[in-house]
Amino acid sequence: MTILHNTPTADLQALDAAHHLHPFTHGAELAQKGARVITRAKGVTLTDSDGKELLDGMAGLWCCNIGYGREELAEAARAQMLELPYYNTFFQTTHPPAIALARKLAELAPGDLDHVFFSTGGSDANDTNIRLARHYWALKGKPEKTVFISRHNAYHGSTVGAASLGGMAAMHEQGGIPIPDIEYIGQPNWWAEGGEMSPEEFGLMRARELEAKIEELGEDRVAAFIAEPVQGAGGVIVPPASYWPEIQRICDAHEILLIADEVITGFGRTGNWFGSETWGIRPDIMTIAKGLSSGYAPIGGSIVSREVADVISKGGEFYHGYTYSAHPVSAAVALENLRIMEEERIIERVREDTGPYLARKWATLTEHPLVGEAVISGMMASVALTPDKASRAAFRAGAGTAGLICRDFCFEEGLVMRHVGDRMIIAPPLVISREEIDTLIARALAAFDRTQARLEAEGLMEPA
Ligand SMILES: *Cc1c(COP(=O)(O)O)cnc(C)c1O
Numbered sequence: 001m002t003i004l005h006n007t008p009t010a011d012l013q014a015l016d017a018a019h020h021l022h023p024f025t026h027g028a029e030l031a032q033k034g035a036r037v038i039t040r041a042k043g044v045t046l047t048d049s050d051g052k053e054l055l056d057g058m059a060g061l062w063c064c065n066i067g068y069g070r071e072e073l074a075e076a077a078r079a080q081m082l083e084l085p086y087y088n089t090f091f092q093t094t095h096p097p098a099i100a101l102a103r104k105l106a107e108l109a110p111g112d113l114d115h116v117f118f119s120t121g122g123s124d125a126n127d128t129n130i131r132l133a134r135h136y137w138a139l140k141g142k143p144e145k146t147v148f149i150s151r152h153n154a155y156h157g158s159t160v161g162a163a164s165l166g167g168m169a170a171m172h173e174q175g176g177i178p179i180p181d182i183e184y185i186g187q188p189n190w191w192a193e194g195g196e197m198s199p200e201e202f203g204l205m206r207a208r209e210l211e212a213k214i215e216e217l218g219e220d221r222v223a224a225f226i227a228e229p230v231q232g233a234g235g236v237i238v239p240p241a242s243y244w245p246e247i248q249r250i251c252d253a254h255e256i257l258l259i260a261d262e263v264i265t266g267f268g269r270t271g272n273w274f275g276s277e278t279w280g281i282r283p284d285i286m287t288i289a290k291g292l293s294s295g296y297a298p299i300g301g302s303i304v305s306r307e308v309a310d311v312i313s314k315g316g317e318f319y320h321g322y323t324y325s326a327h328p329v330s331a332a333v334a335l336e337n338l339r340i341m342e343e344e345r346i347i348e349r350v351r352e353d354t355g356p357y358l359a360r361k362w363a364t365l366t367e368h369p370l371v372g373e374a375v376i377s378g379m380m381a382s383v384a385l386t387p388d389k390a391s392r393a394a395f396r397a398g399a400g401t402a403g404l405i406c407r408d409f410c411f412e413e414g415l416v417m418r419h420v421g422d423r424m425i426i427a428p429p430l431v432i433s434r435e436e437i438d439t440l441i442a443r444a445l446a447a448f449d450r451t452q453a454r455l456e457a458e459g460l461m462e463p464a
Helices: 009-019 027-033 071-083 096-108 122-139 160-165 199-217 243-253 275-279 306-314 328-343 346-367 401-412 434-457
Strands: 038-042 045-048 053-056 113-119 147-151 182-185 222-227 257-261 285-288 300-305 371-377 380-385 418-420 423-426
Touching: 009 027, 053 434, 071 328, 096 113, 096 300, 096 328, 113 122, 113 306, 122 160, 122 222, 122 257, 122 285, 122 300, 122 306, 147 199, 182 199, 199 222, 199 243, 222 243, 243 257, 300 306, 328 346, 346 371, 346 380, 346 434, 380 401, 401 418, 401 423, 401 434, 423 434
Parallel strands: 147 182, 147 222, 222 257, 257 285
Antiparallel strands: 038 045, 045 053, 113 300, 285 300, 371 380, 380 423, 418 423
16 A cells, blocks of 8 residues: 555654645644644544544535545546546547536526536636636627726635635735736625624625726726625625625626636535525626535536627637546546435535524524624634624734634534634535534534633733
């Protein structure tokens, strides 16, 4: 066996630190503490190299919607590898898994979204969207429509194009991004930025920043607005109910494309197949990845409207594509994943049973002294930690200090929960049971208690 099974944790960590450059990781801290080594998983439970079990409150990175260890997906990959392990879809070529998956996605996607351009993940799909939208407008005789409007604290991926589309300040400080012609408006984060406004007033105000930005730039310059129906990596920011209808109105009133980045919200996360359905959004382009294959194989794409597809198709050759666009093994795995999601009515269960159950439990977290707001959309949720609920204050210690302490206590309690600054976030596998939800909540509360004790002991409960 060339894979390092049954190797002691310390040896794995030393080798890892010696040779593996990690994404989104502080290198020196990693070398000092050693990486957490995950070796196996089943259902919603991870096992690490010391045999410790963790309830995965994040479904990996928001992707393992169907849960771990589904043999049918392994069988689908095996069968496809034996039949046709690889072929491309360039130069007028295709293969049955690509055809079947494109048809299935056209059937599932709302409205007239019925053509798919495949990628290997969400970042490269958003890069596709940049080129596709600009090319679309050029073909329509409006080559000056090149600007994308996005939002501060949006996450659209990590490639040069996708990280530019994203609004993550820390990412923009590294590597010479954003690229030109990306503009940003404010995010609908009422807790942190809503001040004295009601959430509904604030939602309208933030949506109207889009109209102001379009007017400032000139409609003839704007290609598209891109947004996540619910911001994920930004901290599971659930927008006020007033937000999306106003955004949709503005997009309808102006000749721009609306791109819904559904990489997290797609495939059941919000209780419908797509977040666009939950939030009443009618996008022209939808970015998909993550839950499409439940993370079992890398695949993503852009689902585009018939009109966009028509213009691109009639416009000659689109000089764009990835070697692994519509990879047959990934496509076969995705098809099997979608088949199981339908057959086992997993999304209906989220919408009608486990989602509302989690929502009721999640709301009770605000009874904890540390928890300001608790918000949820389907199976993605967050709480804001605060030293003072009434004023919605941040901690004087700086964003992320309390969150990191809490994250580490969660691990000790056997729960993977991420922190974004001082928001604690979850997005568990959609197959999580009521009993497992109870366990998740109990472990989160235990971690909040320990966090509060630590913050008090260290004098960190001071508001900013
Ligand atoms: C994860 C994510 C991406 C990037 O997807 P990758 O597969 O990591 O490239 C893009 N958009 C959103 C909303 C995401 O959450």
